[in-house]
Amino acid sequence: DPSQYPTIVSTLEQGLKRFSEAFPWVAGQVKAEGISEGNTGTSFIIPFEDVPRLVVKDLRDDPSAPTIEGMRKAGYPMAMFDENIIAPRKTLPIGPGTGPNDPKPVILLQLNFIEGGLILTVNGQHGAMDMVGQDAMIRLLSKACRNDPFTEEEKTAMNLDRTTVVPFLENYKIGPEVDHQIVKPDVAGGDAVLTPVSASWAFFTFSPKAMSELKDAATKTLDASTKFVSTDDALSAFIWKSASRVR
Numbered sequence: 001d002p003s004q005y006p007t008i009v010s011t012l013e014q015g016l017k018r019f020s021e022a023f024p025w026v027a028g029q030v031k032a033e034g035i036s037e038g039n040t041g042t043s044f045i046i047p048f049e050d051v052p053r054l055v056v057k058d059l060r061d062d063p064s065a066p067t068i069e070g071m072r073k074a075g076y077p078m079a080m081f082d083e084n085i086i087a088p089r090k091t092l093p094i095g096p097g098t099g100p101n102d103p104k105p106v107i108l109l110q111l112n113f114i115e116g117g118l119i120l121t122v123n124g125q126h127g128a129m130d131m132v133g134q135d136a137m138i139r140l141l142s143k144a145c146r147n148d149p150f151t152e153e154e155k156t157a158m159n160l161d162r163t164t165v166v167p168f169l170e171n172y173k174i175g176p177e178v179d180h181q182i183v184k185p186d187v188a189g190g191d192a193v194l195t196p197v198s199a200s201w202a203f204f205t206f207s208p209k210a211m212s213e214l215k216d217a218a219t220k221t222l223d224a225s226t227k228f229v230s231t232d233d234a235l236s237a238f239i240w241k242s243a244s245r246v247r
Helices: 002-022 068-074 131-146 152-158 176-181 208-220 231-246
Strands: 029-033 042-046 053-058 107-114 117-124
Touching: 002 053, 002 107, 002 131, 117 131, 131 152, 208 231
Parallel strands: 053 107
Antiparallel strands: 029 042, 107 117
């Protein structure tokens, strides 16, 4: 209902304001310092704006934008979510606004009104969070939009001093335990040119019922020393074994 658009935008704006008041760093930007040859530098979150940016687009008359009915019939494939249209920034830092001196906001949002509904895109800066962290932020933003109070545990956990979360190992030197993660130089030398291998990607949807059955099957064959596996553990192992068989 287009008459609800102003209310939707206002709800998000007020939610972002409450979100930023409780967790000020979400309105910041990621800045890397000390970058040099062979050194990726150290990333910090520094002040940027008062609240995370919210881009609002009305794509109802845009033929390149999806519709709710079209996505529903297709099963919501990722191919219909074109980040050039529905996202404030691309997943990979390529193109205008992604240079080393350009701001890298902790989160960016884009609200897309499309025929039949809307798509809310939340971009998380990978220097500040992984996908689990992004999920946590979306859940907390949802609470802020509903004007639900944050718990003391949530406020404490989300405002931890990162420098003390994981203590450094004193006098640690890299040993052979990470050798398998380091790419070895080409001992043959030469200027051989590798031809890129053509690649494709696919999107798989697992129903809640299938996930539950998969975990049950994995639990039945657990080693005695393993007391518990999560649904994510079971799915990861299933995908790994399937990919290994194909290879």
